[in-house]
Amino acid sequence: MTFDVAVVLVPFIFALLISMLYRFISKKYIGWLVTAVSLVLFIILTTYIPRISNGEIITFTHEWIPSLGINFTTYLDGLSLMFSLLITGVGSLVGLYSIFYLSKSEQLYHFYCYLLLFMGAMLGVVLSDNILVLYGFWEMTSVSSFLLIAFWHHRKASRAGARKSMLITVAGGISMLAGFLMLYEMSGTLSIREIIEKAGLIRESALFVPALVLVLLGAFTKSAQFPFYIWLPDAMEAPTPVSAYLHSATMVKAGIYLVARFTPVFGNEAAWFWLVTGVGLFTLFWGSFNAVKQVDLKAMLAFSTVSQLGLIMSLLGMGSVAIYLGHSSETVIYTQAAFAAIFHLINHSTFKGALFMMVGILDHELGTRDLRRLGGLMYFMPLTFTIALIGCLSMAGLPPFNGFLSKEMFFAATLHIQDLSILSLDHIGFLIPLVAWIASVFTFVYCLIIVGKTFFGKVKTHLLDKHPHEAPVGMLISPYILIILVVGIFFFPNLLGRYVLNPAMASIFPMFPSAEELAPTIHAWHGFFSPELWMTILAVVAGIFLYSLLKSWKPIYRILPYHLSLNALFNNGILWSESLSARFTRRYMTGNLTDYFVYIFVAFLLVVGGYFLYGDVFSWSPVNPESLDVFEAILMVIIMVSSIGILFAKSRITIVFLTSVLGYSVAFFFIVFRAPDLALTQLVVESVSTVLFLLCFRHLPEIKRGVQSKWKEARNLVISLAMGATVTMAGLAALHYEKFKTISEYYNDSYLLAGGKNIVNTILGDFRAFDTMLEVVVLFIAGLGVYTLIKLKAKGGGQNEN
Amino acid sequence: MRINDVILRTVVKVVILIILTLGVYLFFSGHHAPGGGFIGGLVLASGIILLFVTYDIETIQRKMPFDFKKVAALGVFIAAGTGLGAIYFDLPFLSHTDGHFKFPFIGDKHLTTVTLFEAGVALTVIGTLVTMILSISEDE
Numbered sequence: 001m002t003f004d005v006a007v008v009l010v011p012f013i014f015a016l017l018i019s020m021l022y023r024f025i026s027k028k029y030i031g032w033l034v035t036a037v038s039l040v041l042f043i044i045l046t047t048y049i050p051r052i053s054n055g056e057i058i059t060f061t062h063e064w065i066p067s068l069g070i071n072f073t074t075y076l077d078g079l080s081l082m083f084s085l086l087i088t089g090v091g092s093l094v095g096l097y098s099i100f101y102l103s104k105s106e107q108l109y110h111f112y113c114y115l116l117l118f119m120g121a122m123l124g125v126v127l128s129d130n131i132l133v134l135y136g137f138w139e140m141t142s143v144s145s146f147l148l149i150a151f152w153h154h155r156k157a158s159r160a161g162a163r164k165s166m167l168i169t170v171a172g173g174i175s176m177l178a179g180f181l182m183l184y185e186m187s188g189t190l191s192i193r194e195i196i197e198k199a200g201l202i203r204e205s206a207l208f209v210p211a212l213v214l215v216l217l218g219a220f221t222k223s224a225q226f227p228f229y230i231w232l233p234d235a236m237e238a239p240t241p242v243s244a245y246l247h248s249a250t251m252v253k254a255g256i257y258l259v260a261r262f263t264p265v266f267g268n269e270a271a272w273f274w275l276v277t278g279v280g281l282f283t284l285f286w287g288s289f290n291a292v293k294q295v296d297l298k299a300m301l302a303f304s305t306v307s308q309l310g311l312i313m314s315l316l317g318m319g320s321v322a323i324y325l326g327h328s329s330e331t332v333i334y335t336q337a338a339f340a341a342i343f344h345l346i347n348h349s350t351f352k353g354a355l356f357m358m359v360g361i362l363d364h365e366l367g368t369r370d371l372r373r374l375g376g377l378m379y380f381m382p383l384t385f386t387i388a389l390i391g392c393l394s395m396a397g398l399p400p401f402n403g404f405l406s407k408e409m410f411f412a413a414t415l416h417i418q419d420l421s422i423l424s425l426d427h428i429g430f431l432i433p434l435v436a437w438i439a440s441v442f443t444f445v446y447c448l449i450i451v452g453k454t455f456f457g458k459v460k461t462h463l464l465d466k467h468p469h470e471a472p473v474g475m476l477i478s479p480y481i482l483i484i485l486v487v488g489i490f491f492f493p494n495l496l497g498r499y500v501l502n503p504a505m506a507s508i509f510p511m512f513p514s515a516e517e518l519a520p521t522i523h524a525w526h527g528f529f530s531p532e533l534w535m536t537i538l539a540v541v542a543g544i545f546l547y548s549l550l551k552s553w554k555p556i557y558r559i560l561p562y563h564l565s566l567n568a569l570f571n572n573g574i575l576w577s578e579s580l581s582a583r584f585t586r587r588y589m590t591g592n593l594t595d596y597f598v599y600i601f602v603a604f605l606l607v608v609g610g611y612f613l614y615g616d617v618f619s620w621s622p623v624n625p626e627s628l629d630v631f632e633a634i635l636m637v638i639i640m641v642s643s644i645g646i647l648f649a650k651s652r653i654t655i656v657f658l659t660s661v662l663g664y665s666v667a668f669f670f671i672v673f674r675a676p677d678l679a680l681t682q683l684v685v686e687s688v689s690t691v692l693f694l695l696c697f698r699h700l701p702e703i704k705r706g707v708q709s710k711w712k713e714a715r716n717l718v719i720s721l722a723m724g725a726t727v728t729m730a731g732l733a734a735l736h737y738e739k740f741k742t743i744s745e746y747y748n749d750s751y752l753l754a755g756g757k758n759i760v761n762t763i764l765g766d767f768r769a770f771d772t773m774l775e776v777v778v779l780f781i782a783g784l785g786v787y788t789l790i791k792l793k794a795k796g797g798g799q800n801e802n
Numbered sequence: 803m804r805i806n807d808v809i810l811r812t813v814v815k816v817v818i819l820i821i822l823t824l825g826v827y828l829f830f831s832g833h834h835a836p837g838g839g840f841i842g843g844l845v846l847a848s849g850i851i852l853l854f855v856t857y858d859i860e861t862i863q864r865k866m867p868f869d870f871k872k873v874a875a876l877g878v879f880i881a882a883g884t885g886l887g888a889i890y891f892d893l894p895f896l897s898h899t900d901g902h903f904k905f906p907f908i909g910d911k912h913l914t915t916v917t918l919f920e921a922g923v924a925l926t927v928i929g930t931l932v933t934m935i936l937s938i939s940e941d942e
Contacts, residue, residue: 680828684848695938756900758833758838764838765838769885776926779926779927780878780926783929786938787871
């Protein structure tokens with residue numbers, strides 16, 4: 001087993017250890033433990049950089065369910081390595097930050113257990129080669145995100161946000177699964193590598209475009225693209241380390257990963273370009289436009305994340321044009337869009353992570369992150385101010401920060417695409433740079449708001465719960481490492497380019513011959529007359545202009561009434577589906593046992609009775625009365641008398657008594673027919689259930705006869721008679737059934753196969769041990785169910801929590 | 803009304819030994835003769851329930867201070883754990899093996915890993931049944 005498998009498994013192992021051994025780990029050290037785990041993983045992963053950047057690909061396969069072609073294959077190439085480094089790197093920084101952010105009185109074991117679960121799942125997503133395994137990890141990230149958002153589950157907003165994100169991302173995940181199954185149908189393989197090799201073949205299939213759309217739905221919901229982004233602002237109810245980690249740096253980039261990974265498969269389809277670029281661009285604009293109106297700093301950052309994810313998405317879409325056009329010296333230029341995408345992805349993680357941590361510091365030290373209560377903090381919190389300033393300037397795309405480089409490349413890519421005369425771009429192509437420019441104006445505006453309204457202006461100490469003061473050193477370390485990266489990447493971008501981004505490019509464009517020409521050298525200066533520089537300058541000018549006039553144009557946000565917004569639409573949809581399903585369920589779940597028996601019996605009659613009626617399998621010959629034993633006759637009479645007696649019994653005690661008589665008589669039948677196992681079991685079960693009945697019936701009222709309508713009684717009579725007839729028929733037919741061989745011959749060799757002479761037990765314990773094990777589990781759950789139902793009622797709790 | 807149950811109490815004192823012994827016997831004989839984890843567990847559980855019915859719950863719980871929920875959980879754990887044991891030997895989940903062993907005094911014995919699995923089944927049956935009966939009877 002190589003290290004790359006261990007990388008996926010280690011977080012899970014530690015999550016398990018924490019959940020089992022938390023009593024023995026002090027709360028003080030658990031955060032350090034998690035930080036150390038992610039840091040060690042990060043360091044292990046960095047040792048792979050030289051091998052991967054030489055074009056090597058490291059795979060490991062464990063055959064998991066070979067009969068279904070499901071293998072646990074890890075696949076470490078440039079793209080996977082880049083994401084893995086991001087996950088573990090940001091993971092260790094967030095772990096360190098969270099030690100100081102979370103109070104020791106919180107349920108830290110839960111928190112770090114979920115965090116490790118998430119880390120493992122996310123590593124699984126980016127390292128899996130098998131699409132079904134990938135899907136499993138994908139959903140696991142949704143679940144762990146749900147748990148982390150709802151970490152403060154006593155708050156209503158946390159629960160609502162968690163549910164919303166779960167619903168949207170899991171719905172997307174399921175559509176992605178459908179897309180994956182279509183891919184399997186077309187290519188006959190579950191391996192991403194093999195699917196990429198067969199990209200030309202599956203292009204012809206009628207399922208190609210549906211699969212494309214379904215896979216994109218998964219990516220768009222996860223990466224918070226329009227119109228699915230609405231879960232991300234609500235997910236900000238999570239503790240800030242979680243927002244920094246899951247909802248800006250890693251999980252929301254799973255969708256980006258998916259698009260990048262499947263670009264070689266779908267990139268040659270025009271719909272891919274249009275969907276990815278179009279949705280991405282609109283999300284970019286919509287996110288930045290809506291960020292401006294937010295008053296909660298975290299919500300503003302959430303919308304900014306939505307917008308930046310749109311930017312990355314649109315760049316990947318533009319990059320796919322290179323595949324659409326095929327490889328030539330002219331088309332290589334379009335791959336630079338994809339390069340800008342992954343470059344910006346890293347940059348975004350650095351500055352947005354720092355900004356989230358900055359907001360976390362404000363929240364932690366001041367007790368609020370509401371812009372209306374903040375102001376003038378520069379003098380109180382100079383170190384935090386530095387983080388905000390550098391983070392925001394980088395996000396706005398100004399030098400000397402890494403955001404400038406990738407933003408310039410983004411502008412350049414939009415300008416290149418505009419020149420393209422295919423894909424009917426010649427008519428609306430000019431829109432692409434225009435939208436990009438407008439969005440970056442708004443981006444500049446909200447960056448100014450974050451810095452200006454928080455750190456400049458008047459101090460509003462009367463609105464603050466605590467006196468403003470600088471954060472403890474521990475909370476500053478992680479954001480400072482990130483902003484050092486923000487500056488460092490600006491000055492040495494090609495170091496990152498050569499070792500991390502170039503190999504990743506080779507994974508996005510595997511059919512292009514050399515990675516060298518795919519990856520441009522990153523320049524900060526493109527000359528004074530380069531259009532992208534002027535786009536930046538104009539965006540800055542327009543941004544300052546809009547910021548100074550903010551009050552006069554803010555009313556445009558009120559044009560769209562709330563009941564037309566996406567959130568209202570979503571909420572109404574949920575309410576409507578809830579009431580519809582409640583109404584539907586109430587129609588058949590009456591709470592009346594008789595009704596449920598009717599369903600069961602009718603289903604039985606339809607299946608078994610229908611089979612006997614239409615299958616023409618019923619055959620029997622009368623039993624020779626001579627062979628009837630006198631014991632059997634007596635037992636039959638007892639059974640008949642007691643079962644008819646039950647029908648006319650007045651009290652429950654009599655019914656219990658008669659049922660026991662029935663049961664014991666059947667046990668005696670088993671003895672007569674020499675089935676000691678069955679007889680023993682039947683006797684004991686009968687005894688125990690009699691005790692149980694007697695215990696329960698104490699609580700029940702007297703039986704009331706004749707309360708049901710005549711029609712219902714008649715219906716029940718017919719069903720009962722038919723049921724009896726069917727069972728009798730089945731019993732008689734079983735004697736002479738010849739449609740298929742009995743399975744009992746297989747078990748004759750039980751001693752050879754399972755080392756036991758008792759066939760019944762070898763079946764239970766060996767041949768069908770899996771059934772038995774699950775039955776044991778079911779029995780246990782049922783027992784716990786009975787226990788909890790009674791105990792909860794006894795405490796007077798258990799009422800509907802709402 | 804105080805029920806005079808001297809006869810019941812006296813009889814149970816003798817019979818319970820037989821029942822519990824039968825339960826253990828059935829459990830071990832299961833591999834080659836009628837019996838097994840499920841029946842053994844059932845018989846043992848019914849013996850315990852008989853004790854509860856004859857004496858009161860408090861008396862018996864003083865003598866048998868088990869949390870029967872935990873007994874059931876242990877049973878599930880053992881049953882699943884024996885299955886996982888097979889994976890350690892690179893065999894499919896829940897594979898079992900058996901062998902003959904020579905012991906001093908009692909001679910040749912046929913031992914199987916199925917017995918461990920069955921022990922899990924038996925414990926679950928006992929734990930669940932007693933939990934159910936106890937919680938229903940304690941409910942007022």
